[in-house]
Amino acid sequence: MIKIIGSVSRSNMLFYVALILLGIGAYYYHFRESRRKIIERLETVVQRRRDDLSKNVEEARRIGNKLDAQRRDWIGGLDFEQLQGELQRGHVSCAEAVRTYFYKGVLAHEKTNAVTAFILEAEQQAEELDEKAKSPSYVKPPMFGIPLSLKECLKVKGYDTTRGFVQDAYKPSTEDSIQIEHYKKLGLIPFCQTNVPQSLLSYNCSNPLFGTTTNPYDKTRTCGGSSGGEGALIGAGGSLIGIGTDVGGSVRIPCHFTGTAGLKPSKMRFAHRGGGASVPGKPLIDANDGPMAQDVKTNVEFLKNVWGDIDFQSDRDPYCPPVHWNESLYSSEKKLRIGYYIDDGWFTPTPALQRAVLESKKHLEKAGHTVIPFYPPRLTEVIKLYFRAVCLDGGQYVLNKLLKDMIEPTIRFQTTIWMIPTWVQRALSYPITLVFPRLGVLMSSLTRDTFELREAYADIEAYREEFVGLMMKDNLDVILCPASIMPAPQHDIPSKVLCGVSYTCLYNLLDFGAGVVPVTKVNKSDEEKLINEYPETDKWYQITKSATIGAIGMPIGVQVAAPPFREEAVLRTMREIELAITGK
Numbered sequence: 401m402i403k404i405i406g407s408v409s410r411s412n413m414l415f416y417v418a419l420i421l422l423g424i425g426a427y428y429y430h431f432r433e434s435r436r437k438i439i440e441r442l443e444t445v446v447q448r449r450r451d452d453l454s455k456n457v458e459e460a461r462r463i464g465n466k467l468d469a470q471r472r473d474w475i476g477g478l479d480f481e482q483l484q485g486e487l488q489r490g491h492v493s494c495a496e497a498v499r500t501y502f503y504k505g506v507l508a509h510e511k512t513n514a515v516t517a518f519i520l521e522a523e524q525q526a527e528e529l530d531e532k533a534k535s536p537s538y539v540k541p542p543m544f545g546i547p548l549s550l551k552e553c554l555k556v557k558g559y560d561t562t563r564g565f566v567q568d569a570y571k572p573s574t575e576d577s578i579q580i581e582h583y584k585k586l587g588l589i590p591f592c593q594t595n596v597p598q599s600l601l602s603y604n605c606s607n608p609l610f611g612t613t614t615n616p617y618d619k620t621r622t623c624g625g626s627s628g629g630e631g632a633l634i635g636a637g638g639s640l641i642g643i644g645t646d647v648g649g650s651v652r653i654p655c656h657f658t659g660t661a662g663l664k665p666s667k668m669r670f671a672h673r674g675g676g677a678s679v680p681g682k683p684l685i686d687a688n689d690g691p692m693a694q695d696v697k698t699n700v701e702f703l704k705n706v707w708g709d710i711d712f713q714s715d716r717d718p719y720c721p722p723v724h725w726n727e728s729l730y731s732s733e734k735k736l737r738i739g740y741y742i743d744d745g746w747f748t749p750t751p752a753l754q755r756a757v758l759e760s761k762k763h764l765e766k767a768g769h770t771v772i773p774f775y776p777p778r779l780t781e782v783i784k785l786y787f788r789a790v791c792l793d794g795g796q797y798v799l800n801k802l803l804k805d806m807i808e809p810t811i812r813f814q815t816t817i818w819m820i821p822t823w824v825q826r827a828l829s830y831p832i833t834l835v836f837p838r839l840g841v842l843m844s845s846l847t848r849d850t851f852e853l854r855e856a857y858a859d860i861e862a863y864r865e866e867f868v869g870l871m872m873k874d875n876l877d878v879i880l881c882p883a884s885i886m887p888a889p890q891h892d893i894p895s896k897v898l899c900g901v902s903y904t905c906l907y908n909l910l911d912f913g914a915g916v917v918p919v920t921k922v923n924k925s926d927e928e929k930l931i932n933e934y935p936e937t938d939k940w941y942q943i944t945k946s947a948t949i950g951a952i953g954m955p956i957g958v959q960v961a962a963p964p965f966r967e968e969a970v971l972r973t974m975r976e977i978e979l980a981i982t983g984k
């Protein structure tokens with residue numbers, strides 16, 4: 401080798417260097433040109449789609465205005481249980497319920513930009529249900545006439561599932577997914593689709609097609625993601641019940657940020673046939689769809705009906721076991737043993753989140769439950785395993801899609817990481833670890849090597865065994881912990897602090913059922929503690945601290961989790977916290 405290099409003359413060497421530089425230049429020019437053409441073509445799609453959405457919103461407003469304002473305000477003031485009762489008794493018609501929620505949905509959308517499409521056929525579906533109900537032999541299904549909002553990535557016949565990619569606009573689904581079919585059978589009426597972050601792999605809510613969805617409490621802050629449109633819509637009163645999806649916190653984080661309640665069930669509790677994932681072919685990081693609502697009570701009523709009738713889904717998708725709603729687990733008198741933590745050892749949450757857990761602990765103890773400390777083991781390793789397994793091809797699948805699209809600026813950090821070859825990331829991780837150990841962990845987490853990937857899967861399996869072993873040792877029924885690291889931050893923060901999903905992604909890696917219930921709001925003393933005591937030892941803590949300053953009044957939830965098929969114990973705990981706080 402040395403001989404060969406030695407034999408190349410200086411001028412030859414210069415020639416080769418020039419050739420390489422020319423090659424790189426030509427590649428870069430070609431890349432820039434093809435990106436310019438892609439963006440030029442997609443800009444017209446964005447304009448067309450936004451114009452269509454404006455018309456669609458106007459049509460929804462027109463439908464909402466068909467109803468007398470006084471009647472609409474009265475129906476709009478009913479909670480889920482009350483509306484359900486009035487619809488069952490025939491005091492409110494399905495058409496009135498849908499018109500009311502078109503009206504309320506438009507108001508919430510104007511405030512937060514939460515909706516990507518109103519499902520205008522909902523009015524006709526409602527009228528058909530009202531017509532059927534005229535027959536004395538007709539038995540109303542349990543959720544007869546209740547309007548249902550849906551995260552945009554869920555498949556509804558005739559509507560797009562773009563996941564915020566402009567390239568996927570105007571490619572409507574040809575069928576409803578099994579879950580949507582089931583919800584319709586139970587009487588629910590899908591009435592709108594809601595916004596998501598591009599790719600779904602973020603906990604903010606912006607994309608180049610529909611723009612940014614904001615938090616109903618503060619426009620400058622995010623509603624969370626990826627089921628952020630649902631959080632914003634429900635939090636702003638535009639829907640009573642909606643469906644989100646969650647692979648790292650996407651149901652739970654928006655609930656925490658918007659003061660709403662929701663559950664991510666373990667993977668097998670819903671049918672997935674006919675649905676779609678953010679990254680298909682990704683075993684061991686289990687995603688699921690889950691309900692979101694203004695309170696836990698509504699989630700419980702919804703799931704009682706869906707799981708009570710789960711054979712509908714199991715019959716159509718044999719991979720969904722016919723596990724029915726477990727009433728004895730939900731309404732058991734037996735006191736629970738609950739493990740709790742306020743800090744996972746990877747990312748200390750800001751003071752209000754810690755206070756929310758401690759207050760919930762007190763409520764649960766007052767109700768007679770035993771609440772003892774629990775320490776989730778080795779969270780640094782969990783974070784590494786999670787990112788390795790969620791980006792199992794080093795992010796290539798999502799990156800390929802992003803490079804054919806307009807790229808959302810608020811997910812630039814992960815996009816940049818995915819563009820850097822993994823061996824370069826690995827090499828950089830060594831010096832970075834010396835000055836910034838936590839970033840070093842992230843920089844060494846991605847792999848494209850199947851040997852390392854297999855090892856990660858084996859480690860996840862071992863971690864699952866270890867975690868449930870620890871719970872069994874202490875005879876624990878559920879875990880109580882923070883829902884996130886901070887209250888809703890500004891829109892660009894989630895991408896800068898991606899590793900802030902540690903409190904939620906743990907329960908995807910474990911495939912536990914996990915839910916979030918609103919508990920409190922950030923107060924002045926939380927802010928004082930934040931300023932005086934919150935760590936500033938690295939950039940992530942500094943960003944988190946400054947994003948939390950000024951968050952007084954923002955909602956704070958807590959998370960409850962339990963092993964698969966024990967979602968009813970999670971809901972029971974959440975409901976007991978809710979009852980202790982709201983009294984209803």
Ligand SMILES: CCCCCC/C=C\CCCCCCCC(=O)NCCO
Pocket residue numbers: 600601602603625626645646647648649650651678687787790791795814817842843844845846898901
């Ligand atoms: C070096 C690290 C690179 C990190 C790349 C980040 C990739 C993914 C981040 C995942 C963050 C998950 C947020 C929650 C997303 C979610 O639950 N989506 C639901 C999809 O159904």
